Amino acid sequence: MANESIARLRQMFEDEIANNADLYHSIDIERVRTEDWQVKRFLLDQPDMDEKKAFDNLCKALQWKKSFGVHDRTDQSFPKEFWELNSVEIYGRDNENRIIQWELYRNQRTFPELNDITRQFISHCLERVDRTAGEDGFIIITDSNGAGLANVDMDVARYKISIIDYYPGGLRGQYVIDLPWLLNAAFKIILSFMSERLKKIVSTMKSNELSKCVDSKFIPVCLGGTREKNAFPNDLIPLDQHSSLNLSEQFLDRFYKLHKLPRPRKM
Known part of the structure; x- marks a missing residue:
């Protein structure tokens, strides 16, 4: 049938x-x-x-x-800093053979100047991991250690949730690791945006519990695993050199200063 x-x-x-x-x-x-x-x-x-x-x-x-x-769009359509600051990587599989996408929450910031490309990046990453996973499905592991209220953007959270429906059967689980108590209220609000079905596959856990569902060789050292290398795409271009975004010098200086990064080059 x-x-x-x-x-x-x-x-x-x-x-x-x-x-x-x-x-x-x-x-x-x-x-x-x-x-x-x-x-x-x-x-x-x-x-x-x-x-x-x-x-x-x-x-x-x-x-x-x-x-x-x-x-x-391709991986190279997005600034190098998007990948590295957010630690967006596809690496390894969990104990149920599902592809893992790793993310880092504490460096996420909202900039009106980057609203469009941020949503494009979110969509690109979802398409990318879904395509890599195929019928096996994938999970998302978000390291929230060290995150604070400055990292919370409800509009971005709503957007992420809204596009999941375009990939039915793809996301099989989302694990939020080391959620700070300060973000408990925000996390509850974000959960309220989700369907009941999506809520069932979202869970929080401590980093020392992660090895119960993922082999330590896939887990980054910062989360208690043994993986030291990163798995970012190749040939990425720094934000400073994405001229098509038409970002001002003042904004670029502010972006790099906020993230405590050196400017790759000066105009």
Whole structure:
């Protein structure tokens, strides 16, 4: 029945693109045609395997990807500091064979000048880890040690939660490590933004508990593991050199000063 449902959804999608091909990216069109998981995930997301709802959600997700330019950016589209300050890495698998994306919370800051590219970065990272994981799914581990209220941005939190729905069956767990007591109230508010289903896969734990679900060779030393190397993409360009962002010298000086980083170069 599942294979028959997949075939029917594919045909529904072919009918859709016959009339509205410009709403979809060619990458997503090809994935629907050739990869069962890119169709099945929307069926499994429906408790009753409702094909109409699955089709509607499939179209909504792929239209969002096209309109937001998810496939138009690469790792190098984003400043080196985004990757390194937030320690965004895909590295290792947990004990249930799910890909792990690692993140660091204490360096996250909100800058109006970076609102658009921040959301693009969040979307890019979600697409990237989802694509790496495939049907096995992935988990996100967030190191919140040392974070404070200055790191909390409810709009960004809402955005992260809202786009998870475009990747049904992808995120299998989110672990918040060493949550400071000062952020307990903010964490409860963020949980209130989530669906009941999403809340069930979010949990907090201490860093010394992490080895119960992840091999220590994948865990960074800062979280009690043995991994010393990082897994950032290659050929990243510093924020200072992303001229397309049209950032002022005053802003760049403020950004690097806040994060206690030297400017890579002066204009």
